[in-house]
Amino acid sequence: MAKKKRARTRDIVAEGLYIAxxxxxxxLKNTILVHILAEGEDFDLERYLPEARAALEALAAEAEAxxxxxxxxxxxxRGRHYDSDGTHDYRARDVRNLRRREKQSLHVAEQLRLRAAxxxxxxxxxxxxxxxxWAEVAKNxxxxxRIEASRPDLDPDYARMRTARMQALxxxxxxxxxxxxxxAKAQRVLRESGEVPEVVESGGAHRGAIDPAELE
Structure with missing residues (x-):
């Protein structure tokens, strides 16, 4: 049982370190993009050491808090033995789990400070x-x-999609x-023969013409 608890603690600590x-x-990625793309700087790994260290130390401080x-x-x-009123309303039965959480947070903080150093x-x-x-820049x-310089010979689906478009056409x-x-031709012939009264396109009819609405 003790080994299982230790293994679970190691997993939780490892997950915390991974997230951090x-x-x-x-x-750091966002900072690098700003400095290189927006400010035109050359990449210098040593330049980011203080920022990386500060970021890890800040996360360690959060874990300690x-x-x-x-x-x-x-x-x-510790002295509360009545029923809990909510998720964070801890009672005596929660003391063991709280102690475990405290140790896990302290262990994460310790490891983060070691990495920061x-x-x-x-x-x-x-x-x-x-x-x-670099991967984000290359993707963009x-x-x-692909959008601005698209060419048929660069599109592997161009031939297949062209066939489909021609069939639809x-x-x-x-x-x-x-x-x-x-x-349109039939309507024009009928108008010219006088069988259908001509209607003004603007919606008004010629004087004496039949309103199509009257035929409904």
Whole structure:
């Protein structure tokens, strides 16, 4: 049972460290993009060491603050034996879990501070953030080129889609256009023969003409 609890604690701590590292990479990636794209700077890994260290230390401080809050809640819950009124209304039976949460937060904070003090670890983090920034830039460039410089020979589906478009033109658009032209021609012949009164396009009829609404 003790081994299982230790394994669970290791998993939770590892997850916390992973989330912290991911958040730091995202922050560094955005900073790199701003400095290089908006400000025109050259990439210098050493330049981002202070920012990476500060980000990890800030997350460590958050973990320590969470541990302190949990410790306060644990002390308050120790003498409470009545039913809980809500999710964060802890009671004596919650003391063990609260102590475990406190230790986990402190362990995450400890590991984050160790990483913040390790320049080699920080360089790996910055390199990952740089790769993520380059990947985002490449993706945006590729999307822009596909939109603005699209060519049939670069589109693998062009031939198949062209066949479908031509079929739609032949089977749908052209018959519809022919029907419209036949209808317009028939109306013109009838007007010229006097069988159908001419209607002014603006909606008003000639004097003495029959209002089509009267035929309904």
């Amino acid at each position: 590292s991911a958040a730091t990479r995202l922050s 969470d541990a302190a809050r949990t410790a306060t809640e644990r002390r308050r819950a 390790d320049d080699a670890e920080l360089r790996l983090l910055i390199a990952d953030a740089r790769d993520a920034a 460039i590729d999307r822009t080129l 032949r089977l749908v658009d052209l018959p519809k256009l022919r029907a419209q032209r036949r209808s």
